[in-house]
Amino acid sequence: MSSIKKLPFHLTNTLTRKKEEFVPLNPPHVGLYVCGPTVYSDVHLGNVRSFTTFDVLYRWLMHIGYKVRYVRNITDVGHLVDDIDAGEDKIAKRARLEQLEPMEIVQKYTNGFHDVMRLFNLRNPSIEPTATAHLIEQIQMVERIIANGYAYEANGSVYFDVPKFAAKYNYGELSGRKIDELLSNTRDTEGQEEKRSPLDFAIWKKAEAMHLMKWPSPWGEGFPGWHLECSVMSTKYLGQTFDIHGGGMDLKFPHHECEIAQSIAADGTTPVRYWMHGNMLTVNGRKMAKSEGNGFTPEELLTGNHKLLERGYSAMTVRFFMLQSHYASTLDFSNAAMQASEKGLEKMLAAVATLDKLKGGSGDVSPEVAALEQACYDAMNDDMNTPIMIAHLFDGVRTINSANPASSAGQAGKLALSGADVERLKTLFNAMLFEVLGLRKEEEVVGNSEALDGVMQLMIAMRAEAKATKNFALSDKIRDQLVALGITIKDTKDGTVWEHA
């Protein structure tokens, strides 16, 4: 039958700020690197949004036929807290607070991160490297950068020489910074006397005596710089130049800018061909962030136990909510928006259930169904436009419901779908909804045992008896009280069915 056009895929390259056709370096293979979490505290919903964006990207690339190596790191060393704690490792600080070994903290929050990823149905990356497991490679990269003259040692630390690099290369290309402007905007450099320029950044940092996480190096005991691990691990597993690097918008500068500089300084190669940046999740217009204190954990989300939440929402509701906006737009969290998504997702999944029961008549795939299918692929291939794709699926929902003979509506069932149409729609909805968007049917909240279904069949039969004798008071009482228990009864043409509300 009519074949769909699955390619080409276009994405917005934030390096060029243009939408470009995606052409892998070595098709059909694709190298994808995404900056993972720093495992020193719980991930919040804003983090989840970013990882979800790249989860869908990963899924989409595979769906359209690429073989993807997806690398997402775990940052378990190295980032500084703030001025007060200058020189002290973030993870070490937390360890002291909680009286735990640093690696215990790392393990704890890594486990927590994985739990969250499972909850939101994110696929595991191909490789999930940790910074602490790549210290040798990081030291080697520092050595290469020094050897090439773009870094210098000072008092046991090693700094990247930004002005020297910028003299020859385009430092600031990704984030649109200009070195003069950066210099004029520099804050006070207190405690940074070792740096030749305030723009220089540490690629190896000397550890103070009280520092808990430190390793020997040619420059003494210390730990790797903030941006080094991503350069090292992406190079190691994807090559000196690879296809796509993703991360949150807030990592663009300085993190990703420094990654580019490091790779060029160390190996002379531009590391990334396509940069992708996901936008922020906001709450009342402000970025959700640890420092803002406006984040909530997935656990709080599910239970609704947080001052921002009117009630709890399921992980799939949230996932659907996020995918109903474009990844490059900011997305504002609100209870009203969550409830709208909840209803929408229910409607979508109900249509999928209906679709499973449809038989369909004779005939070929209709042009309308073929067009719907193509529209979904086109939307996804246009910079991964999930909201448009979902809008098309909702058009499909109307088609499905209109073709449903079990519906009691007069006009329903009039729209004829062929058996081929039904099969095609099943394939499409399964692919888009579950495989690509990564949604899944919610597990039944209440234990859905055979016993419960038996009880329900009994209740339905008793209610049918009451209705048969026009005892509507009793039949309504049964239905209303079931509603109070979270069970909905629907009278359809094919009989009465029940479901969890």
Next chain:
RNA sequence: GGUCGCGUGGCCGAGUGGCUAGGCACAGCUCUGCAAAAGCUGCUACUGCGGUUCGAAUCCGCACGCGACCUCCA
């Protein structure tokens, strides 16, 4: 202060020059003992002021409002 971006109907949120996005909410109708679900119909917006154009939410300028980054952050 610098850089970048945003401002769409009751709410969320797509859309980059002309042709109804979609979801939620709301109203009417169909169906129905009543509901629920579903279908149909209605609600037709683009911060303000100029400009370009036959034509602008969409391009340009200015103003106002908001945000992100410039410091760890998805």
